Amino acid sequence: MSETFAPDFLWGVATAGHQVEGDNNTSDTWFLEHVTPTIFRDPSGRACNSWELWQTDLDLAAGMGLNAFRFSVEWARIEPSPGEFSEEALAHYEALIDGCLARGLAPVVTFSHFTSPHWFAARGGFLDPESADLFARYCGIVMDRFGDRIALAVTFNEPNLCQMLSWANLPPFIADLERATLEAAARAAGVSCYRVGNVMLPEDFAAMTEGMTRAHLAAKAAIKARRPSLPVGLSIAIVDDVALPGGEELRDRKRAEVYDHWLDLARADDFIGVQNYERLTYDASGEVSLPTGTPVNEQGTAVEPDSLRGAVAYAFARSGVPVFVTEHGISAADDTLRAGFIEPSLAGLGQAMAAGIPVLGYCHWSLMDNFEWIFGYSRHLGLHSVDFTTFERTPKPSAAAYAAAVAARRTPTAKFREGLIASS
Numbered sequence: 001m002s003e004t005f006a007p008d009f010l011w012g013v014a015t016a017g018h019q020v021e022g023d024n025n026t027s028d029t030w031f032l033e034h035v036t037p038t039i040f041r042d043p044s045g046r047a048c049n050s051w052e053l054w055q056t057d058l059d060l061a062a063g064m065g066l067n068a069f070r071f072s073v074e075w076a077r078i079e080p081s082p083g084e085f086s087e088e089a090l091a092h093y094e095a096l097i098d099g100c101l102a103r104g105l106a107p108v109v110t111f112s113h114f115t116s117p118h119w120f121a122a123r124g125g126f127l128d129p130e131s132a133d134l135f136a137r138y139c140g141i142v143m144d145r146f147g148d149r150i151a152l153a154v155t156f157n158e159p160n161l162c163q164m165l166s167w168a169n170l171p172p173f174i175a176d177l178e179r180a181t182l183e184a185a186a187r188a189a190g191v192s193c194y195r196v197g198n199v200m201l202p203e204d205f206a207a208m209t210e211g212m213t214r215a216h217l218a219a220k221a222a223i224k225a226r227r228p229s230l231p232v233g234l235s236i237a238i239v240d241d242v243a244l245p246g247g248e249e250l251r252d253r254k255r256a257e258v259y260d261h262w263l264d265l266a267r268a269d270d271f272i273g274v275q276n277y278e279r280l281t282y283d284a285s286g287e288v289s290l291p292t293g294t295p296v297n298e299q300g301t302a303v304e305p306d307s308l309r310g311a312v313a314y315a316f317a318r319s320g321v322p323v324f325v326t327e328h329g330i331s332a333a334d335d336t337l338r339a340g341f342i343e344p345s346l347a348g349l350g351q352a353m354a355a356g357i358p359v360l361g362y363c364h365w366s367l368m369d370n371f372e373w374i375f376g377y378s379r380h381l382g383l384h385s386v387d388f389t390t391f392e393r394t395p396k397p398s399a400a401a402y403a404a405a406v407a408a409r410r411t412p413t414a415k416f417r418e419g420l421i422a423s424s
Contacts, residue, residue, distance in 0.1 A: 004350045007411040010106050010361025012068030013061050013383065014327050015050070016113040016157070017077070019370040020057075022046035027076035028121035028185075028196045029114065029373075035184040039177045039199060042376025048368060049391040054096050057367060060384060060393060062103040064403040065410065069105040070326060070363045071096065072113035072157070075120070075138050082119050082134075085141055094146045106151035108326070108363065110235070111139050111219060113157040114198040114373070121185070125195035126211030127204065136218035143226040152360075153230055154273055154326060155219045158237040159212045162200035164258045169287070175202075198373060213265060220269070231360075235273025235326040236262045239280050240310030246284030254282075255314070263318040271360055272319045273326035279307035298331040298379055305341050309348035312357060322358040325349065327365040331372075333380045338398040343405050350409070364402055368393055 018024045023046060033043040050057055061069050077089040100107040112135070116125060120134065128134075139155070147153075178199050185194040200208055220232045238259055243251040266272040278301040281288040290296065295303040312323050328345065330338050346362070353359050369382035377388065383399040386392070 004353045005409045009359075009410070010068035010108070010151070010324075010363075011066045011406045011410055012070055012106070012108065012361060012363040013064075013066060013367040014070040014108075014363040014365045015057070015072075015367050015370070016110065017072040017074040018044060018047070018113070018115045019366075019372070020048040020050035020368070021074065022049050022051055024074055024076055024115065026080040026118055027074065027115045028118050028125070028194075029198075030076075031118050031121070031189070032181055032185055032196060032199065035181060035188050037177060037180050037184060039174070039181045039374050040376065041374060041378060042371070044371040046388075046391075047371045048386050048388075048393075051092070053391060055099060056393065058096075058099050058103055058105065060367060060395075061105060064383075064399060065407050066403075067104055067106060067410070068108055068151070068361055068363060069100050070108035070110065070154075072110035073142055074115060075112065075135075076115060076117040078141065079117055079138055081117075090141070090145045093142075097146045097149045101149060106361075107149065108152045108154065108324075108361075109142075109150045110154040110157050110326075111135075111142065112155065112197065112215075114196075116197060118189070121194050121196050122189045122191045124193045125197065126208050126215060127193065127195050128211070131211050132214040132218040135215040136222040139219040140222040140226065143223055147223065147227050147230065150227075150230060152271070152324065153223050153232045154235050155216045155223075155232065156212060156234045157273075157326075158235060158275060159197070159209070159216075160258055160262055161198060161237045163205055163209075164237050164239065166202065166205075167254055167258065209261060213261075216265065231270035233266060233269040233271040233273055233321070233324065234262065235275050235324075236315075237275050238311045238315060239278055240276060240304070240307035240314070242279060242281045242310065244281060244283040244288065247282035247288075250282045250284075250286065259314075260318060263315060266319040266321055269321055271322045271324045272315050273324050274311055274315045275327035275365075276308050276311035276325070277327075277329065277331070278302065279304040279310060295337060297337070298333065303330060303332070303337055303341060305344035306348045308345045309352045312349065312352045312359065313355075316357045322360050324360045325362040327363060329365040329381050331379045331381050335380075335396040335398050338383075338396070339401040342398065342401050346405050346409070
């Protein structure tokens with residue numbers, strides 16, 4: 001195993017600001033959580049209280065023998081009002097960066113993990129003609145403060161998620177409630193168009209894709225202007241779509257609608273982030289039903305460790321750039337499913353690498369159970385459980401399983417060094 005995973009391979013966990021920090025009350029998502037009606041099952045509230053307990057979280061990651069930590073900086077905290085930048089927020093994230101480095105963890109920073117400032121959404125979000133420049137300005141402020149200490153930069157997290165969910169055969173009431181939520185937000189904000197990154201209307205898909213594409217390019221230019229050697233990419237949600245005889249046309253149409261624009265865009269980037277949670281199989285009649293007794297996750301899809309290998313293989317085949325697995329995991333209240341899922345998943349990733357696919361690193365989602373967007377606190381993807389009253393973190397057996405899987409593959413003396421990735 002060790003011959004496949006290089007000494008500088010990044011082994012990490014992933015988190016996202018709004019999902020763990022708590023009280024992100026100048027954000028668009030917070031605003032949507034509190035309108036009526038709302039698609040969000042629960043308000044995020046204090047989440048995991050990671051704004052205060054970030055050192056505890058870094059200690060958990062380091063204690064698992066990891067060498068990377070992926071997190072997002074929250075634009076809404078850094079620029080709560082247009083053109084006004086918060087020294088408190090910048091200092092907080094700078095301390096988080098330095099805390100990573102002090103523990104030998106490579107800081108993998110996401111600049112937009114779905115959330116944006118409330119004022120930005122009230123302008124129409126990425127439908128606004130000035131959105132790319134506004135996003136790039138924010139990215140530049142972040143880079144000026146601590147960009148010299150970032151290991152990898154991810155501009156966007158899953159800009160294709162809503163298109164992917166449009167293939168999920170969700171009941172019609174969900175689409176109706178999403179539309180009602182955005183309409184309620186527009187009324188409450190006193191604007192005609194309130195738009196966010198993870199609740200989209202089908203008629204906006206094309207324009208939102210265009211807006212986020214322009215924003216990615218502008219952000220990358222701003223980042224590279226300040227540090228040309230810093231690897232920059234974006235992360236997309238990607239199912240391992242498998243075609244049985246007769247299912248090829250359907251699979252390829254889904255790929256064209258959901259992934260290929262972003263994979264083609266990534267050809268000019270330093271890497272493509274892959275976020276995989278499932279495999280779906282298609283035949284001439286459509287999606288193939290699961291055999292009776294198949295273990296399933298909380299979303300009702302099969303627990304399939306080999307899906308990671310398949311998703312990584314397609315992402316590389318289309319984009320031609322190195323892959324970073326920025327998220328991979330399983331939504332399951334039964335932690336024995338997760339604990340048994342990790343080792344075979346990583347074995348499959350090793351097979352992909354042995355076949356010649358360059359992979360920079362792997363981050364498991366997530367360090368701990370957290371606020372899972374419209375599902376609120378009803379989903380369980382963490383290696384640690386959280387008491388959402390006391391905020392105590394408790395390791396699950398899967399945390400030890402992941403640590404063991406990493407230890408079996410990681411060069412014992414390998415430790416992240418600042419500049420290691422950027423200089424490669």
